Amino acid sequence: MEQRDAAGGGITTATSDLDPKPGLDPESAAWVAALSDASARTREEAYGRLHAVLLRIARSELRRRGSDPRITGPEVDDLAHQAAADALLAVTRKLTDFRGDSRFTTWAYRFVILEVSAKLGRHFWRGPTQALAAEDWDRLPDRLGLDPAHESQWRELVHAFRQAVDDVLTEHQRKVFVAVVLDGIPLDALVVRWNTNRNAIYKTVFDARRKVRARLVANGHLDRKAADT
Structure with missing residues (x-):
């Protein structure tokens, strides 16, 4: 029983x-x-x-x-x-x-x-969403939690950040990084759209972040201690 x-x-x-x-x-x-x-x-x-x-x-x-x-x-x-x-x-x-x-x-x-x-x-993807290719870098300060009171300081950082993304990332890394960090698209949605898995996207974003941070440190836009946090 x-x-x-x-x-x-x-x-x-x-x-x-x-x-x-x-x-x-x-x-x-x-x-x-x-x-x-x-x-x-x-x-x-x-x-x-x-x-x-x-x-x-x-x-x-x-x-x-x-x-x-x-x-x-x-x-x-x-x-x-x-x-x-x-x-x-x-x-x-x-x-x-x-x-x-x-x-x-x-x-x-x-x-x-x-x-x-x-x-x-x-x-x-059932609802109205912004196209993946439509990048709006003006949203980046909000994504990074930058203080509006210090706009003059972070505008240079945002410009350097965008330049680093363009210069050091592969086409695939850039596509994934922009979708996750800039557009804020959930990983599960990207898994469905690109027929991949969460671990693959995690790894791509991790590698992209590391490369972008290294460029920002090398150009003096970010100190090494902050880059390691």
């Missing part, structure tokens, strides 16, 4: 017509057994429990990211339900791929995080 884990939504014990995979921890084995049980009723109950777990993860991840102010209220919950439903479908389709290298819920967690990223990325 199955028993629900009240704290985490998991299954602590289960019986199934199928033998659990060897080497799985008890909770993971119970999830696999229930989700692949010969009884349709048992499977549906397990699907419902797993969907609830995935929905909590999706809601939490959307709150954590919360970078797009256009996504609010019921729309956030709708995206969470979409992500949880699609993640559940992916988990059940790939259930035989689960080898127990991590707990089952940790394995399933990855699916819902990927779905949240995809949903956020596609949602961004």
Whole structure:
């Protein structure tokens, strides 16, 4: 008989017509057994429990990211339900791929995080957005948090910053850097638009920042100590 884990939504014990995979921890084995049980009723109950777990993860991840102010209220919950439903479908389709290298819920967690990223990325491009090529360097002071009271001081820095971006970055680095730093486009949206992944964009932005800072330091626009912070 199955028993629900009240704290985490998991299954602590289960019986199934199928033998659990060897080497799985008890909770993971119970999830696999229930989700692949010969009884349709048992499977549906397990699907419902797993969907609830995935929905909590999706809601939490959307709150954590919360970078797009256009996504609010019921729309956030709708995206969470979409992500949880699609993640559940992916988990059940790939259930035989689960080898127990991590707990089952940790394995399933990855699916819902990927779905949240995809949903956020596609949602961004549904609304009216500025073209990626439309650069507005006048917005840079706000992005960098520069004090308007010291405009005469930072205008030279902004000019040097733009010159460094033009001179030291590759075409790809410049495109990504401008999109993230100048245009403020969320990483998830760029992942969808450019068919890439968050790690690739992170690395490109990191390398670009390092090159731009080095140029600013070399030309005396930024001291080395500030560049390392």
